Amino acid sequence: MTNEAFARVKIDALLVAQAKAYARQLGVPYAFLCNGNEVLFWEGQREAYPRPATTFFKQDDLERRVATLAVRRELASVPIDRRIVERDYPDLAEVKTIEIKRSEVEKLLIRPGDLLMTEGGDADKPGRAALWSGEIEACDHQNHVFKVRSDRAHLLPAYLRTLAGSAYGKACFLSVAKKTTGIASINKTQLSAFPVPLPSLALQQAFERRVQRAASIVNQQAEALKKAMATFDAILSQPIA
Numbered sequence: 012m013t014n015e016a017f018a019r020v021k022i023d024a025l026l027v028a029q030a031k032a033y034a035r036q037l038g039v040p041y042a043f044l045c046n047g048n049e050v051l052f053w054e055g056q057r058e059a060y061p062r063p064a065t066t067f068f069k070q071d072d073l074e075r076r077v078a079t080l081a082v083r084r085e086l087a088s089v090p091i092d093r094r095i096v097e098r099d100y101p102d103l104a105e106v107k108t109i110e111i112k113r114s115e116v117e118k119l120l121i122r123p124g125d126l127l128m129t130e131g132g133d134a135d136k137p138g139r140a141a142l143w144s145g146e147i148e149a150c151d152h153q154n155h156v157f158k159v160r161s162d163r164a165h166l167l168p169a170y171l172r173t174l175a176g177s178a179y180g181k182a183c184f185l186s187v188a189k190k191t192t193g194i195a196s197i198n199k200t201q202l203s204a205f206p207v208p209l210p211s212l213a214l215q216q217a218f219e220r221r222v223q224r225a226a227s228i229v230n231q232q233a234e235a236l237k238k239a240m241a242t243f244d245a246i247l248s249q250p251i252a
Contacts, residue, residue: 027051027061043067109151119151124168126159127152128175131188131196138184138197138205140175142168157202166209169219174207 026044034042034055044051044061052068053061111119121127123145131137140159143150152158161171174180183205188195210218 027053030061031055041073106147106150111151116149121150121152121158122160124160124163126161126168126172126175128157128159128202130155130157130198131194133193134185134195135181137188137195138175138180138202140172142172157199159202165212166207167212167215167219169222170210170215171207173218173222175205180205 026046030042030044031053034040034053040055042053042055042061043064044053045067050064050066051061052064121143123143125143126140127143128141129136129139159171161168175184184197184201185195187201187204188197
């Protein structure tokens with residue numbers, strides 16, 4: 012058979028079945044089928060039939076696919092918070108999931124005490140920080156949010172969060188931010204260069220206690236306001252005698 016005639020031969024069902032059998036025998040999740048003219052790619056654990064491919068995949072592409080399969084098989088989906096920084100606390104109203112390599116889980120997970128700081132947005136958004144308290148056991152963060160883990164032997168997260176959100180912190184971040192129309196943003200290098208006044212650990216601990224007391228009062232007032240509004244709405248809904 013000439014090369015031209017061979018190139019016109021289609022990959023038929025028998026060849027597909029043979030390739031599938033070889034893949035299962037070797038214990039590999041993927042198989043390429045090629046006749047010199049046509050390339051098909053088959054994912055045995057997800058697809059019943061092979062599909063056309065423009066070329067053979069690189070080794071690292073296949074490794075990523077294998078890692079994804081392992082995560083799916085072991086149900087290792089990690090929740091990802093898309094609105095993780097809203098004021099100084101995480102807003103978990105909308106949480107989705109993302110699949111990541113199992114080898115990268117330890118590096119990417121957010122730990123209690125980590126700060127999550129925004130890359131940008133409005134003029135007051137660069138460097139805005141939320142303190143993560145472990146609200147979700149295994150959680151990653153959106154790629155436009157920086158994760159900051161301080162050395163707690165010298166710098167407490169609550170102090171750093173408040174400093175970043177203070178007038179001093181906002182002025183520092185805004186002074187180095189890249190600005191376009193209505194948008195300001197910082198990068199990792201600029202965030203790492205944030206100058207942090209460092210009082211003693213005892214002063215930071217005292218400051219943290221005062222912040223916690225103030226936050227408790229704010230939370231109590233917010234709950235009281237919510238109950239008052241609910242009572243007001245209930246009164247409005249009653250018919251007037």
